[in-house]
Amino acid sequence: QQPVQSPQAVILREGEDAVINCSSSKALYSVHWYRQKHGEAPVFLMILLKGGEQKGHDKISASFNEKKQQSSLYLTASQLSYSGTYFCGTATSGTYKYIFGTGTRLKVLA
Amino acid sequence: EAGVAQSPRYKIIEKRQSVAFWCNPISGHATLYWYQQILGQGPKLLIQFQNNGVVDDSQLPKDRFSAERLKGVDSTLKIQPAKLEDSAVYLCASSRGQGTGELFFGEGSRLTVL
Numbered sequence: 001q002q003p004v005q006s007p008q009a010v011i012l013r014e015g016e017d018a019v020i021n022c023s024s025s026k027a028l029y030s031v032h033w034y035r036q037k038h039g040e041a042p043v044f045l046m047i048l049l050k051g052g053e054q055k056g057h058d059k060i061s062a063s064f065n066e067k068k069q070q071s072s073l074y075l076t077a078s079q080l081s082y083s084g085t086y087f088c089g090t091a092t093s094g095t096y097k098y099i100f101g102t103g104t105r106l107k108v109l110a
Numbered sequence: 111e112a113g114v115a116q117s118p119r120y121k122i123i124e125k126r127q128s129v130a131f132w133c134n135p136i137s138g139h140a141t142l143y144w145y146q147q148i149l150g151q152g153p154k155l156l157i158q159f160q161n162n163g164v165v166d167d168s169q170l171p172k173d174r175f176s177a178e179r180l181k182g183v184d185s186t187l188k189i190q191p192a193k194l195e196d197s198a199v200y201l202c203a204s205s206r207g208q209g210t211g212e213l214f215f216g217e218g219s220r221l222t223v224l
Contacts, residue, residue: 032212041215041217042201047211095165097166098208103152
């Protein structure tokens with residue numbers, strides 16, 4: 001039931017790109033992306049509502065394919081500050097039950 | 111705007127003892143969530159309130175966990191009796207609506223059960 005993220009972990013050099021995927025078995029109303037650093041609460045990055053929209057924020061963007069219940073987060077020209085664990089948060093259509101994905105640990109090296 | 115307030119920040123108890131966590135959401139936020147995050151894992155939804163009604167509590171171990179949100183504002187999560195596997199960070203979050211707005215998190219309450 002928990003959305004599955006891939007890859008589980010990724011290591012990058014500064015300036016490299018990464019893609020993180022989130023796949024749900026439930027019909028989704030919206031997908032959110034968060035980044036969590038060790039010992040801190042998750043920090044909101046962006047929200048995507050059903051309709052297949054794509055959003056961007058600086059060098060981070062995301063897409064949502066509601067037919068496939070999948071979302072992808074794109075990190076371009078990664079910076080050291082991008083290191084952390086990324087979670088997709090999903091609101092199920094109808095109930096709006098809000099659950100988090102399995103997480104992707106990302107580490108950016110200098 | 112004041113953020114989500116949680117207390118206590120840290121709690122150490124012996125197994126079989128009880129503990130309570132308190133959360134005060136951002137003013138005007140109708141939806142309140144309690145998550146359990148075990149080290150190295152993602153947040154697991156325990157209970158989700160919409161105003162003072164329960165949207166989902168399917169993952170709440172009801173034989174030992176209870177939660178309430180009286181008057182649709184602040185909320186209390188209780189564990190009685192605690193088990194070793196309850197050691198985790200308990201995150202409270204709130205949002206203006208369901209599914210359309212970001213979740214604002216408190217700093218979390220770290221529970222250690224010995």
